[in-house]
Structures are given as structure tokens and as C-alpha cells.
Amino acid sequence: MNKHLLGLAIGASLSASAHAANIEVSITNATDGIYFTPLLVATHSKDAYLFRSGEAASSELEAMAEGGDISGLESVAANAGASISANPAEGILNPGDSTRTTLYAEHGDVLSITAMLLPSNDAFIGVDSWKIPKKKGTYVIKANGYDAGTEANDELAGSVPTPPFITFGTNGTGVDTGVANDKVHIHPGNLGDTDPQGGISDFDSTAHRWLNPVALITVTVY
Template sequence: MKKSLSALLVVSAMTTAPAIANDYYHGNKQYQVTVTNLTKGISFTPLFAATHRSGVGLFTLGEPASYEMSRVAEGGDISGLMSQWNANRRVHMTTNTEGLLGPGESVTFTISGKSRFNRLSMTSMLLPTNDTLAALRGVEMPKWGSKTYRFKAFDGGSETNDELCANIPGPQCGGEPFSDDDPGEGYVYPSPGIHGEADLSRAAYQWQGTIGKVKITRIR
């Protein structure tokens, strides 16, 4: 049974769970993360974030996305990815934001790291698109102070970019989130943006290069 995006947002909001409990006395380091949407017409679905060791990745460019990543790319469903990463011993903590992050908006959350668990990865779906991801891939968190990184867009490659609202979930289109019978391009690649075909307007939704910024600050 297919789920609406609103249902997926509820599921996503209920799946926040640390892989290892926040415990300062066990050497945890606390970070404040602020994500700002720099597009003029695109919204981000609830963000998945995780601190982890090197060698853990959301996806590999030029290779097929995992089933869990395809669920994020096509419908903003982070629940499967959350469960997968929580079961990984190389992951320290996972968390997520709630609701859509609109153009020009920012959201802030806290997350912990620990010694060699000093990498941060994040992802969400971009709306309205067929299967485009926002992703931050294993960046190094600051030892002290702050670091700022660019949030980039990647095509999940798991659904054809027909730009038909019937195949795009979210408030702009209200279509179906998943296309199990559509293999798409078959691999993850840097997103070229909105083509301006079918129901999506380049004037309303196109972006160039960086789609957001992520500021990570060590707070403890």
C-alpha cells in the first residue's frame, strides 16, 4: 500500500533514536547543527542525520542507491535508513528533524560524536522532484569552534525524471511517492536540477549548484 507524504512525515518524526546514548562521561562531544535552505522554490523533507566513523556512506556515485536510500529519494521516508544505520556499529548516533524546511528557512538540532566517530552525514528529499536528494556525505566535524559545508543535490537514479505531479509527492504536487515498477537511471549522480518538463517550471523551482549550507558547531 502506498503512503502519502504526510504519513511518511509522521513516521519520520517518530523514528529519532540514538545508536549510542548521549553520555558526556563516556567521552561524547556535543554539536549544534544548523541547516539553511538556499533555494528559491524547493523544500527539504525531514532531515536524517548521523555521526559515524569513516567508511560509512549514504551512497556511492555511479552505483545504484540502496533500497533505503531510494525510499528517501522518492518519498522522503527516512525510517528504513534510520533503522539500517542504528544497527551499524560504526554509527554513533542518528537523529532527524520534523516537517518541511522551506526556501530561506533554517532548522537547528543537536547531535553527539565520540573520538573516531567524528563524521557527519545528512540527507533528505527535495520537493517537488521525482527522486532528488539533498546530501552531506561524511564530512569531518570540528574539534573546536565551527565548520560550514555546502549541501548538494544528487539524483537517486531510482525513478524516471518525468516531472509529472502524479509521480511527485508533497504540497506542490500531491502525487504518489514511490514507483516500484520504474527502475529510473539505475545509479546515483549529481542532479542537473529541474528540466522544466511536464508539470514543473524551471522559473519556479530550478537551482544552481549549492542548495543549502550546514553549519556545525562544537558546543561541549
């Protein structure tokens, strides 16, 4: 390579590095009694997305929101050329606990995060295409819980994952019997009740009710 071409190559490399950054993402479960299933954290171009509020859920989103399976969304992100951190907490993220991960981001990239909320029918923590700042610094996102719109929020143990670390009631009659909004939307939160052997819900309202935001996310751009 001659000196002229070498200079162009070095200049292009420096230009590319100037438009890229490593970011650290810290996620805190801000609820009192809700658990996060394995998280999917991704940086990607603004043309890609994992979900969209007001649009019908994809089959991959449905699998995550109803059962905590992030493999489909991970494939979607990978096919879009995303930088991915799958399951940074190495399992369930308990109430009050935090996890962190580091990802690579190109100039103009956005940040997306998902994980199912337990217990719920189809609720998930959602960050949809948050624009990553160009300026170095620390930024805070208050993340809401979304409803995938794919399942009625009946709050019955027979309709939801039942991990051993959650105590469910029995014989609930069901909160909702149908899906009022079949598009992704802000979740109204669990209702629950205080009757462990009946009532309308198998969720404990003293532990499993929640309001938004459900997570505090700190993004550090280096």
C-alpha cells in the same frame, strides 16, 4: 575497587571524553522554491554510510529520495551505532528556513545528512560522511542535491509526491523517459517550463528550477 583500579577507571573516562564532542548542526534551505522533506542527520563511524556517490542506491535510500521516507535509513544508521536526529524541523523545511539539532560524536566520526527535494522524481540533499574536525570551532558545508538514479526525471505530477503547498501543472509530456545514470550522482536540477497546462514538465521553471548547492550547513564543534 582499590585506588589503583579507581585511578585507571578515571583515567579511561577522561581519555574517552577527550575524544568525544557534542556538535550543533544548523541546516538552511538555500533554494528559492524547493522544499526539504523530513531530514535525517547522523554522526557515525567512517566505516558506515547512508549513500555513496557512484554506487547504486539502496532500497532505503530509494524510499527517501522518491517519497521522503527516512525510516529505512534511520534504521540503517541506528544499526551502525550512529547518533541520530530524525526530522529536526518537525516536518517540511521551507525555502529560506533553517533548523538545528545537536548530536554526539566520537573522535573520528563523520556526519551524514539526507532529505528529499520537492518537487522532484528522486532528488535529495546529500552530505556523505563529512569528517568532523577534532578542533573546536564553526565550519560551513555547502551541500549539493543528488540524483538517486532510481527513477527517470520526467517531472510529471503523476510520478512524484504532490503536497498541497506545491502548485503543479498538468498534461506535461515528460522531460526524461529513461534513467541515463542508475548510480547516485549529482543532480542536474529541475528543468520545468512556464506552461501550466502542457509543455514538457509539470514543474514551474520560475519556482522549481535549482542549482547547487541547495543547502548551507553550519557545524559547530564544542
